[in-house]
Structures are given as C-alpha cells and as structure tokens.
Amino acid sequence: MNTSQEKIKKIKLALLDHIYRIYEEDIVPDDTACKRGCALCCTRNVTLTGLEALRIAEHIRGKPEYRAALRNAAEKKRFRPVCTFNQIAEICMRGGDFPEEEIDPAWTPCPLLKNAECSIYPIRPFGCRCMISMHSCAENDYAEMSEFTATINDVFLQYIEHIDAGGCFGNLTDMLLFLEDENRTADYPRSIPEELPEGLIPNHPLKVLMVPPEFRGKIRPVLQKLEKNAPDNAH
Ligand code: SF4
Numbered sequence: 001m002n003t004s005q006e007k008i009k010k011i012k013l014a015l016l017d018h019i020y021r022i023y024e025e026d027i028v029p030d031d032t033a034c035k036r037g038c039a040l041c042c043t044r045n046v047t048l049t050g051l052e053a054l055r056i057a058e059h060i061r062g063k064p065e066y067r068a069a070l071r072n073a074a075e076k077k078r079f080r081p082v083c084t085f086n087q088i089a090e091i092c093m094r095g096g097d098f099p100e101e102e103i104d105p106a107w108t109p110c111p112l113l114k115n116a117e118c119s120i121y122p123i124r125p126f127g128c129r130c131m132i133s134m135h136s137c138a139e140n141d142y143a144e145m146s147e148f149t150a151t152i153n154d155v156f157l158q159y160i161e162h163i164d165a166g167g168c169f170g171n172l173t174d175m176l177l178f179l180e181d182e183n184r185t186a187d188y189p190r191s192i193p194e195e196l197p198e199g200l201i202p203n204h205p206l207k208v209l210m211v212p213p214e215f216r217g218k219i220r221p222v223l224q225k226l227e228k229n230a231p232d233n234a235h
C-alpha cells in the first residue's frame with residue numbers, strides 16, 4: 001500500500017471514531033438498559049462495513065479460538081443482507097419494493113461472544129453500538145427503542161457506509177473470514193475482488209437520508225455535528 005492510501009485509510013478510521021464518539025456522547029441515553037456484559041442481542045446477524053471490520057480482523061488474527069468460532073458460525077444460518085443502508089434509502093425515495101431478506105433473532109450466538117461477553121467490546125461495530133434498549137431485554141424478552149433513535153441509527157449507518165464507499169458491507173462472520181488474509185486488510189478497499197464472496201455486497205455512496213419529515217428539525221443539530229468532519233474529506 002502506498003503512502004497516500006495509508007493516509008486515506010487513517011482519515012477514514014478517524015472519521016469512524018468521530019461518528020462513534022458523537023453517537024456515544026450525544027445519542028445513547030443515560031438511562032439505557034444496555035451495558036457491557038448484556039448479550040442477549042449478540043446474534044449471528046450483525047452486519048458491518050469492511051472499514052469497521054479492519055480493526056477487528058487485525059485484533060483476532062492468528063488467534064485459533066476466533067478462527068474456530070468463525071468457521072463454526074459460517075456453517076450456520078445468519079443474516080446476509082442483499083441491500084446496504086444507502087440502497088434502502090434510495091429504494092424508499094423511489095417508492096420501490098424491498099427485496100426479501102431472511103433474518104431470525106434466534107440465530108445466536110455471535111462468534112465474538114466469549115463467556116457471555118463481547119470479546120472485542122471497545123472495537124465493536126456500529127451495528128452493535130446502536131442496539132440500545134430502554135428496558136432490559138432479559139426482563140421483557142424484547143428491546144424497546146424510540147422511532148427517533150431508530151431514525152438516528154439509520155442516518156449514522158448511512159454515513160458510515162458513505163465513508164467506506166468503494167468498500168463492502170455484509171454479515172460479520174462473512175466479513176471477518178474475507179479479511180482473514182493480512183494482505184486484504186492492508187490493502188482494503190483496493191483488495192476487494194470484482195466478484196465478492198457470498199454474504200458481502202458493495203457499499204454505496206449516500207444520496208438521500210432516511211429521515212421522516214417529523215424528525216427533520218430535531219435531527220438537524222446531529223447532522224451538523226456529523227458534517228463538521230464531512231465524510232467527503234476522506235475521498
Ligand atoms: S439491546 Fe437488550 S440485550 Fe442488547 S445490550 Fe441492550 S438490553 Fe441488553
């Protein structure tokens with residue numbers, strides 16, 4: 001990888017950290033029931049961008065327990081998206097039909113869960129960070145999230161995908177197996193083959209945000225904060 005690619009990757013990772021920080025400081029409510037060690041939502045259905053997976057892939061490389069867990073998960077059913085968040089936003093804008101996707105919350109556990117705790121917690125992807133509930137899932141059997149938080153989550157997911165335009169998106173197991181090769185992570189996203197392995201799809205740039213009219217005013221300050229370090233700077 002040449003110096004300018006290295007620099008671009010660093011800028012993108014810094015933007016990702018910026019987005020995570022804004023979310024944690026400004027969005028996650030103080031009274032959320034979610035905390036480290038609460039793992040009922042840790043399924044095999046987590047999705048993420050390749051950019052988010054880079055640090056995880058580097059962290060777990062060469063550790064046989066992760067290799068085994070990922071191979072084991074790869075034999076089992078898991079959510080494999082056919083559309084990215086920016087594609088979904090475009091479909092919404094056109095009033096089109098969504099392709100069918102198969103997902104079941106019973107497809108557990110996440111291969112990165114160890115002794116009922118996330119083993120990569122500080123570098124977990126946004127898909128895990130944004131799974132916040134106002135009451136304990138252990139007590140109520142389901143998570144409760146406001147419509148506004150769900151909208152914010154979509155916006156953040158769209159920004160993250162935009163930063164990683166040129167990269168790919170998919171199920172965590174598929175992505176980490178894809179990035180097992182050191183050369184793939186070092187040269188990401190240039191290392192992406194034209195034909196992606198099953199479970200991974202190309203990222204799309206952000207063209208329209210999924211924000212219903214009733215939330216547009218409330219969400220503006222958050223967008224302004226996000227745009228202070230606009231993802232376009234990373235291209
Ligand atoms: S969403 Fe539910 S299971 Fe997941 S961390 Fe929050 S309270 Fe726990």
Ligand code: SF4
Binds near residue numbers: 039
């Ligand atoms: S990466 Fe960590 S937080 Fe996310 S689902 Fe897996 S174990 Fe849970």
